[in-house]
Amino acid sequence: MTENTQQQNPAPTSELPTQYAPAEVEGTLYERWVERGYFSADAASEKPPYTVVIPPPNVTGSLHLGHAFEHTLIDALTRRKRMQGFETLWQPGMDHAGIATQNVVERELAKEGKSRHDLGREEFIERVWKWKGESGGQISGQMRRLGDGVDWDRERFTMDEGLSQSVQTIFKKLYDDELIYRAERIINWCPRCLTAISDIEVEYQDDDGELVSLKYGDGDDTLVVATTRAETMLGDTAIAVHPDDERYKHLVGKLIKLPLTDRSIPVVADEHVDPEFGTGCVKVTPAHDPNDFEIGQRHDLPNIAVMDEHAVITVPGPFQGLDRLEARSAIVGALRAEGRIVAEKRPYTHSVGHCSRCKTTIEPRLSMQWWVKVGPLAKAAGDAVRDGKVKIHPQEMEKRYFDWVDNLHDWCISRQLWWGHRIPVWYGPNGEVVCVGPDDEAPTGEGWTQDSDVLDTWFSSGLWPFSTLGWPEETESLAKFYPNSVLVTGYDILFFWVARMMMFGLYAMDGTPPFHTIVLHGMVRDQFGKKMSKSFGNAVNPLDWMDKYGSDAVRFTLARGANPGVDVPIGEDWVQGSRNFANKIWNATRFALMNGATIEGELPPAEQLSATDRWILSRLNATVAEVDAFYDDYQFAKLSDALFHFAWDEVFDWYVELSKTTFMGGGEAAKVSGRVLGEVLDVTLRLLHPIVPFVTETLWTTLTGRESLVIAEWPFDSGFRDRGAEQEIETLQQVITEVRRFRADQGLQPGQKVPARLTLDGTALAPHEAAIRQLLRLLPEGDGFAATATLPVSGATVALDLSGTIDVAAERKRLAKDLAAAEKEKAQATAKLGNEAFLAKAPDNVVDKIRGRLTKADADISRLQAQLDGLPQA
Numbered sequence: 001m002t003e004n005t006q007q008q009n010p011a012p013t014s015e016l017p018t019q020y021a022p023a024e025v026e027g028t029l030y031e032r033w034v035e036r037g038y039f040s041a042d043a044a045s046e047k048p049p050y051t052v053v054i055p056p057p058n059v060t061g062s063l064h065l066g067h068a069f070e071h072t073l074i075d076a077l078t079r080r081k082r083m084q085g086f087e088t089l090w091q092p093g094m095d096h097a098g099i100a101t102q103n104v105v106e107r108e109l110a111k112e113g114k115s116r117h118d119l120g121r122e123e124f125i126e127r128v129w130k131w132k133g134e135s136g137g138q139i140s141g142q143m144r145r146l147g148d149g150v151d152w153d154r155e156r157f158t159m160d161e162g163l164s165q166s167v168q169t170i171f172k173k174l175y176d177d178e179l180i181y182r183a184e185r186i187i188n189w190c191p192r193c194l195t196a197i198s199d200i201e202v203e204y205q206d207d208d209g210e211l212v213s214l215k216y217g218d219g220d221d222t223l224v225v226a227t228t229r230a231e232t233m234l235g236d237t238a239i240a241v242h243p244d245d246e247r248y249k250h251l252v253g254k255l256i257k258l259p260l261t262d263r264s265i266p267v268v269a270d271e272h273v274d275p276e277f278g279t280g281c282v283k284v285t286p287a288h289d290p291n292d293f294e295i296g297q298r299h300d301l302p303n304i305a306v307m308d309e310h311a312v313i314t315v316p317g318p319f320q321g322l323d324r325l326e327a328r329s330a331i332v333g334a335l336r337a338e339g340r341i342v343a344e345k346r347p348y349t350h351s352v353g354h355c356s357r358c359k360t361t362i363e364p365r366l367s368m369q370w371w372v373k374v375g376p377l378a379k380a381a382g383d384a385v386r387d388g389k390v391k392i393h394p395q396e397m398e399k400r401y402f403d404w405v406d407n408l409h410d411w412c413i414s415r416q417l418w419w420g421h422r423i424p425v426w427y428g429p430n431g432e433v434v435c436v437g438p439d440d441e442a443p444t445g446e447g448w449t450q451d452s453d454v455l456d457t458w459f460s461s462g463l464w465p466f467s468t469l470g471w472p473e474e475t476e477s478l479a480k481f482y483p484n485s486v487l488v489t490g491y492d493i494l495f496f497w498v499a500r501m502m503m504f505g506l507y508a509m510d511g512t513p514p515f516h517t518i519v520l521h522g523m524v525r526d527q528f529g530k531k532m533s534k535s536f537g538n539a540v541n542p543l544d545w546m547d548k549y550g551s552d553a554v555r556f557t558l559a560r561g562a563n564p565g566v567d568v569p570i571g572e573d574w575v576q577g578s579r580n581f582a583n584k585i586w587n588a589t590r591f592a593l594m595n596g597a598t599i600e601g602e603l604p605p606a607e608q609l610s611a612t613d614r615w616i617l618s619r620l621n622a623t624v625a626e627v628d629a630f631y632d633d634y635q636f637a638k639l640s641d642a643l644f645h646f647a648w649d650e651v652f653d654w655y656v657e658l659s660k661t662t663f664m665g666g667g668e669a670a671k672v673s674g675r676v677l678g679e680v681l682d683v684t685l686r687l688l689h690p691i692v693p694f695v696t697e698t699l700w701t702t703l704t705g706r707e708s709l710v711i712a713e714w715p716f717d718s719g720f721r722d723r724g725a726e727q728e729i730e731t732l733q734q735v736i737t738e739v740r741r742f743r744a745d746q747g748l749q750p751g752q753k754v755p756a757r758l759t760l761d762g763t764a765l766a767p768h769e770a771a772i773r774q775l776l777r778l779l780p781e782g783d784g785f786a787a788t789a790t791l792p793v794s795g796a797t798v799a800l801d802l803s804g805t806i807d808v809a810a811e812r813k814r815l816a817k818d819l820a821a822a823e824k825e826k827a828q829a830t831a832k833l834g835n836e837a838f839l840a841k842a843p844d845n846v847v848d849k850i851r852g853r854l855t856k857a858d859a860d861i862s863r864l865q866a867q868l869d870g871l872p873q874a
Contacts, residue, residue, distance in 0.1 A: 068555075091468050093158070173507075183371060238301050260334055483513055485515065563635075755779045
């Protein structure tokens with residue numbers, strides 16, 4: 001199951017404290033791992049590679065539960081692969097987070113009464129770099145607290161020199177291949193951040209607004225349109241109707257007076273208009289609506305912008321200088337005064353786009369921007385999954401992926417910011433446009449200027465799987481560690497990040513996708529399933545829980561809730577339970593060490609082992625196989641649950657307890673059990689290590705005297721199974737469990753000892769009499785023994801002398817009452833399940849629930865009747 005090939009620890013701990021104190025060991029252990037280079041990846045190694053990149057957190061960020069969750073899963077995968085003999089690289093780094101970082105520094109400047117424009121571009125960027133050096137990146141220290149096994153020597157930043165070269169290289173390559181272009185289009189504009197944002201950076205929510213119906217024209221030329229953005233009517237350049245709409249055919253081509261202005265606008269026929277919706281007429285504002293822009297292109301309409309970058313009206317007249325919302329109210333009032341308002345609906349709830357960064361309502365705006373022509377890139381990204389080059393886990397998430405990449409619009413990549421990768425394009429005095437690669441000289445001379453925009457943050461993070469390895473240089477690391485083995489990330493950035501990496505990786509790396517497998521996980525929520533948010537008052541700082549319960553407890557709780565693609569509810573009481581698990585591991589290992597548990601020497605052959613020893617070794621191997629299968633299928637919740645129940649239930653609650661009698665007896669049997677217990681703990685701690693690294697490291701190095709679990713070998717399934725021993729111990733467990741239940745039902749205290757006669761002859765339980773008596777607190781029969789209760793269990797008989805400990809008459813009365821209730825429950829469930837009409841109408845889950853009630857009632861009747869039969873007559 002394992003091979004112990006490590007060197008002895010130069011200073012193994014000789015004793016364990018009576019209690020586990022995470023704060024006293026976690027920081028020291030982590031720094032020791034880093035200093036010894038356990039997490040460093042060697043590109044020259046002949047070991048097979050295993051590569052995972054960290055989804056780069058924002059330089060402005062700090063560790064939240066979502067980070068802790070995702071990092072726990074990645075760390076578990078990489079720790080296991082390292083133990084399996086892979087050259088493992090977990091690539092760390094941070095994203096420069098253009099808008100977010102610029103906003104942070106601008107807020108700092110505002111406290112000084114300044115804006116970035118007071119400093120100028122170069123000085124402002126210096127200020128941002130200074131902030132990054134002093135305040136940014138606090139998440140790195142928090143990752144250490146969590147135990148992230150990343151290669152810190154390879155840490156990268158999306159604005160460092162190497163990654164900046166990668167960005168400039170791929171921009172130039174895309175530009176030369178005519179996959180990047182500049183064009184005037186409608187974009188999503190944030191009046192607060194003062195920049196364009198992409199479609200996927202817009203969050204839609206239902207807002208209460210107003211729907212106003214306006215009358216354009218007069219007499220027979222009257223048309224009615226409805227709008228939620230009345231202020232944009234100042235930029236209308238047409239009214240559109242459907243070509244087949246008989247109501248308006250006579251008006252197509254005519255000019256209609258635009259209210260509140262001195263302009264007239266044409267009526268155009270366009271198939272985009274739905275004649276069944278509203279009046280069948282729509283106002284066309286090409287500079288402020290993407291659909292209107294398309295209509296305008298088809299009909300050669302002018303584009304009239306009515307707002308500036310702050311969403312303030314710029315049209316000369318009474319509304320000039322008003323904010324868009326102020327203008328909306330003023331314009332509706334002016335139209336009402338002219339009798340142009342046909343209908344008003346308030347509140348009118350409709351879907352409104354907001355900036356994902358600052359939550360400001362976005363404004364569609366005509367603007368000259370840089371775009372990526374995504375058609376061929378997106379097709380390659382879709383084909384890579386369809387052809388099986390890349391697997392998405394869970395598979396049902398593939399539909400989301402295809403829905404996105406198969407319908408992707410061209411990507412607006414320019415941002416009107418100063419912090420970020422500046423677009424490498426220069427404009428000459430005579431209209432020249434020059435794209436400059438990293439090895440090119442930028443044009444100089446009078447009249448040459450560089451484009452002032454920077455690139456969308458997702459442009460550089462889309463290069464992350466290969467830019468971090470040195471691309472475009474053909475580095476040893478790139479050859480060794482690309483493509484990545486797996487990407488672990490949230491389904492919420494499937495479109496933001498994953499699709500970008502797929503497109504760029506396939507394009508830049510000659511058709512080789514950036515990773516073999518995409519593992520998508522859900523979001524962390526509170527224990528009631530509600531999204532965590534500071535505004536909701538339910539946000540949790542994981543560092544607080546780490547301080548209180550230890551990092552292992554937080555990690556185990558998160559891993560145990562990680563079902564593929566499903567959101568993860570978490571509450572503090574669950575972290576407390578995981579802390580209790582860590583304490584259980586600690587206490588059981590202390591007991592084992594005090595009783596001679598060891599890994600020294602070979603395990604005795606199976607024929608020399610007791611049934612208890614063969615049982616636990618059989619279960620141990622089965623658990624190794626089960627955990628491996630769950631890891632390979634990214635079933636973190638299931639593997640965590642399997643480890644929890646094996647360690648707590650089978651090893652600590654049963655094997656350790658069953659072994660106590662053997663240890664008390666001493667001799668050769670105790671030595672054998674000590675060796676078996678040492679083996680079981682060795683393997684169990686190895687299996688647990690990737691998820692709970694700190695407590696397992698401390699215990700394992702103490703148990704084995706070896707250097708570190710981080711570089712220990714992962715257990716393998718030896719194939720040993722002993723179904724006979726498993727059945728024997730299962731029978732033993734049934735006897736002990738039934739008698740314990742009977743004792744509890746009789747009101748006996750757990751430690752209260754009672755005389756008992758055990759009839760075990762002819763059963764497999766005969767060798768276990770001492771253990772049965774020890775665990776059940778059963779005394780020898782002695783003189784005057786009187787069997788007042790007899791329990792037949794699994795072929796054995798346990799007769800107890802309860803005289804003087806219970807009131808038999810009262811106990812018979814209580815059991816009879818409970819038995820009657822169980823029989824009534826059985827009768828009701830049987831009647832329902834026998835009713836064909838009920839079965840035909842009831843949902844499956846209701847029928848299943850009733851079947852469960854029937855099964856439980858049968859079990860209760862059997863148990864209660866056995867207890868009654870075991871009591872003497874009153």
